[in-house]
Amino acid sequence: MKAAVLPDYHQSLEIRDVPVPEIGPTEVLIKVYACGICGSDVHLVNEDFKDISTVPVIPGHEVAGVVEQVGEQVNYLTCGDRVGIPWTQHTCGHCRYCVRGESTLCPEQQATGVNLNGGFAEYAKAPARDVTVIPNEIPFEEAAPLFCAGVTVYTPFNYVNYKPGQTVAVLGVGGLGHLALQFAHAMGARTIAVSRGDDKLQMAKEKLGADEAIDSSTEEWVEKLQQLGGADVILSTANSSKLMGQALHALAPEGTLVLLAVDSKEIVFPSPMDFILRRRRVMGNPTGSIKDMRETLEVAAKHGVRPMIETYPLDKAQEALERVRDGKPRFRAVLTMN
Ligand SMILES: [Zn+2]
Ligand SMILES: [Zn+2]
Missing domain, CATH: 3.40.50.720 (NAD(P)-binding Rossmann-like Domain)
Known part of the structure; x- marks a missing residue:
């Protein structure tokens, strides 16, 4: 598959041909249709997340697409479901924060497109329980920014x-x-x-x-x-x-x-x-939990909350990232693929 890879900190993204991710029994493979570019992606390149990031990595934590393949233990998502992956993945499910529904504070969490490969690619994978179904009213390219920017600004209303x-x-x-x-x-x-x-x-x-x-x-x-x-x-x-x-x-x-x-x-x-x-x-407030994510999408679908976006093909990932770095998009940049 084609992916925009960050080879090392302070480097440009490189379009590379890499293997499609292989999923485990509790994961889903997603055919990515859109992935937002966030200010955090600029921080990632600048080594600002070096305590939690790894390189090389495929960035992108505002992932929207369609379930292409489900792990053998996943019985509540099927191929063709429209879903997205947020920043937070692989939460433990049993710490004091997870059991309160505040998975975004889980000490075990890993970060999409930061230490795990993300959505600047034709395919991405995630644990099934960390993805959220996208309401039909919201197109992929407008749904993508809701998976970080949207949930980040909605979540405070709960606190x-x-x-x-x-x-x-x-x-x-x-x-x-x-x-x-x-x-x-x-x-x-x-x-x-x-x-x-x-x-x-x-x-x-x-x-x-x-x-x-x-x-x-x-x-x-x-x-x-x-x-x-x-x-x-x-x-x-x-x-x-x-x-x-x-x-x-x-x-x-x-x-x-x-x-x-x-x-x-x-x-x-x-x-x-x-x-x-x-x-x-x-x-x-950092992003939001899986509960906050679902509410964000529900409120957005019901009330017509939509990001204003400019879209770029995956091949233009570096150019789009530089626009985000320079604060130019009105207001979010989104990569489209497939
Ligand atoms: Zn973000
Ligand atoms: Zn936890």
Whole structure:
């Protein structure tokens, strides 16, 4: 089969002919139709995941395709089922996190396209229990980004005591943010987009379900958000520690700031009082569990949440990865194959 292989860190992807993966009794082989490219793939190349990654590897953890072959012990998926593989695979199923349905925190987990071969290929395999069925309403190329970007921004709604009608602000309108706005709108939130640039803010209001849009480069955005009552939840998808630090002050009492994107600089929170007097919280969130993944797809199917994508053939994987590295796609890049 054809695959885009990362031969070593800091190298370009190489299109190679490699063997089709052989599956074990509890695994499925998937004929891949689409695989999203994520900012994490850039981090992988840059050796930022060196504690958990191996090379050479076939990257890609937003995999969407069709079951081609099932292991002998798999009795709940059949050939032809539309499924996807997320970041998290090979969870143990019995640790304190797995038994609570929080498999994304399992210490035994392995990562698709990071230390296990992923979806920049014509075929990929995964344990059957780690894949999720894709609703028929969602085409493969739009489903793929939901397996990382989508589940990453949806999952916080399960952890922040969110109630419909609350105010959710999304910091940054990009690959994660444009999905976060749509999910917030779908979940019945009063949704506020905070970003730089008129075009993105206009798009947020016209196409992504934002009720309000605030320009973080020209307006006193924290004050403006406080004038709107403050945010019960802030989903921070901007790669700016400065904005993350400011965001604390834009929270309503009992509000939660959720960190979803990274910056190498430290975040500065001036005073513990800013947390204490208003009972505010700050938390992070990595992707989501198999339960969160299923909900993400169900909400997306029911409410029409769809990533805006640009597609590239597998042969153009390196070019597409460079566009992601340079922050150019509006808003997610997806490889298509087969
Ligand atoms: Zn990702
Ligand atoms: Zn576990």
